[in-house]
Amino acid sequence: MESKFDEKLFAGREPFTIFRRWLEEARKEELNDPDAIALATVDEEGMPNVRMVLLRIIEDDGFIFFTNYGSRKAKEAFSSKKAAFNLHWKTLRRQIRVRGHVEKEDGLIADKYFSERHAGSQTAAWASKQSETLADRKELIERWSDYQKKFKENVMRPKFWGGIRIKPIQIEFWADGQYRLHDRFVWERKLGENVWNVRRLYP
Ligand SMILES: Cc1cc2nc3c(=O)[nH]c(=O)nc-3n(C[C@H](O)[C@H](O)[C@H](O)COP(=O)(O)O)c2cc1C
Structure with missing residues (x-):
């Protein structure tokens, strides 16, 4: 066949x-x-x-x-x-x-994409030292909360x-x-x- x-x-x-x-x-x-x-x-x-x-x-x-x-x-x-x-x-x-x-x-492409993300994801990008050792999830959440407070509105792209x-x-x-x-x-x-x-x- x-x-x-x-x-x-x-x-x-x-x-x-x-x-x-x-x-x-x-x-x-x-x-x-x-x-x-x-x-x-x-x-x-x-x-x-x-x-x-x-x-x-x-x-x-x-x-x-x-x-x-x-x-x-x-x-x-x-x-x-x-x-x-x-x-x-x-x-x-x-x-x-x-x-x-x-x-x-x-450049502009990264700025545009970042600006369209949810604010929570934007601050998560700031908070994460991606691929580095993280001793405790608490540390990540604290870093994220700190960035949430720091950027009240417009989160700039790191x-x-x-x-x-x-x-x-x-x-x-x-x-x-x-x-x-x-x-x-x-x-x-x-x-x-x-x-x-x-x-x-x-x-
Ligand atoms: C479906 C899916 C989508 C993902 N998308 C991304 C992404 O777009 N960017 C990113 O950095 N990590 C993304 N991740 C997480 C990565 O797989 C990875 O865990 C992380 O980037 C760290 O990888 P590295 O240590 O090799 O750099 C995604 C994971 C999954 C399962």
Whole structure:
């Protein structure tokens, strides 16, 4: 029996179009956080590390998530200047993998995103020394309350908190197929170039 291939699923002249379309579909289907990505970085010794973050902005040429610049992920991303991430939508049975180069985004985009967050989350960003040892949850709550009192209204974005942009050199789309005859297409380009090449991979 022949396994079917859905041509329209993978159609696009460049990968961001396909990425956006798949994410829109996931927004309708996934119960929670369709934009949650497993973000991989490596430490100075090349030891990998992975954790979830929310992919908040998709630009024409890059992907942005927000975090504390003192965190382990930020330190690793900035020292290696590289990162990768994976999205897996269980209901759609699809996966997207991205590998790319890292830039700091601590300007207007970070300001705008921060200003739209709930005030409680804004002060939580101030209160958290993300990835450092915390002896007691009480300490975190006290720090948070202190910042709540300090900023009565308009909470400004801390300098140590902002966006990280990943400029992809590789984006791979995977869709589940019958008998594990899945479909995979990988789009690749060189850093700084906007010419994408696409090829199909064995599943
Ligand atoms: C669904 C989900 C979304 C998350 N989103 C973020 C995020 O957008 N930014 C962030 O800094 N941490 C986020 N976290 C927490 C991270 O997974 C992680 O615990 C934290 O950032 C510290 O990671 P690090 O020590 O490797 O830097 C999220 C966790 C989950 C489970």
